[in-house]
Amino acid sequence: MSYENPGLPDVVVEDLILYRLGGGFYRTYLATTGLIGNERVLEFGCGGGTMSRHILTRLGGDGRLTCLDISEFWMEKAKRRLSGDSRATFICGDITASPLLADDAFDMILIHIMLHDVPAADRKAIVTTLATHLAPSGKICIREPTDRNHGMPPSEIRALMRDAGLVEVKGTAAASSSMMFGHLFSGEFRRP
Numbered sequence: 001m002s003y004e005n006p007g008l009p010d011v012v013v014e015d016l017i018l019y020r021l022g023g024g025f026y027r028t029y030l031a032t033t034g035l036i037g038n039e040r041v042l043e044f045g046c047g048g049g050t051m052s053r054h055i056l057t058r059l060g061g062d063g064r065l066t067c068l069d070i071s072e073f074w075m076e077k078a079k080r081r082l083s084g085d086s087r088a089t090f091i092c093g094d095i096t097a098s099p100l101l102a103d104d105a106f107d108m109i110l111i112h113i114m115l116h117d118v119p120a121a122d123r124k125a126i127v128t129t130l131a132t133h134l135a136p137s138g139k140i141c142i143r144e145p146t147d148r149n150h151g152m153p154p155s156e157i158r159a160l161m162r163d164a165g166l167v168e169v170k171g172t173a174a175a176s177s178s179m180m181f182g183h184l185f186s187g188e189f190r191r192p
């Protein structure tokens with residue numbers, strides 16, 4: 001999948017189906033994460049900022065959101081949509097290649113429908129690096145598709161989190177299939 005040069009269908013689906021019409025899909029999930037509003041949140045793999053927009057709606061004046069993506073194309077889109085909000089910061093790059101973030105910097109890291117697209121061999125380094133950026137008692141919230149043809153198994157997510165030193169607080173495999181992404185697993189993993 002090309003993140004720098006996405007095809008027109010991907011751009012249209014992202015804008016029309018997810019950004020303009022998909023609010024409920026994002027808000028419903030966000031409501032389950034326990035976000036209070038004063039947290040320092042990292043959205044890892046923020047894409048065009050669809051989820052980021054809903055995170056900002058839930059954050060209060062003292063909350064902060066860092067939007068990080070490896071793709072300049074999607075990062076520019078997120079900036080165009082959200083950069084008027086002074087609580088949001090935007091970082092483009094590969095967290096495993098160079099230090100982009102401070103240690104212990106985040107109360108919550110959100111990984112939403114992106115890790116399954118990362119090559120399997122790269123996932124461990126990413127999750128291990130992300131865990132170093134959690135504040136004590138901070139948590140990673142993750143929602144990923146799990147179907148064989150488009151997704152990753154919950155057992156792999158659990159193993160990645162465990163190997164990064166995180167403890168599972170909750171993990172739920174949705175019984176019903178979502179229209180866009182098939183079956184989804186949602187999990188919460190805390191730094192002890």
Ligand SMILES: C[S@@+](CC[C@H](N)C(=O)[O-])C[C@H]1O[C@@H](n2cnc3c(N)ncnc32)[C@H](O)[C@@H]1O
Binds near residue numbers: 049117
């Ligand atoms: C399907 S989009 C998800 C966007 C957003 N999280 C959402 O739910 O609307 C996946 C995003 O992950 C980004 N991505 C893929 N690999 C990445 C990596 N190693 N580091 C940061 N972002 C990455 C892609 O560039 C893309 O914007």
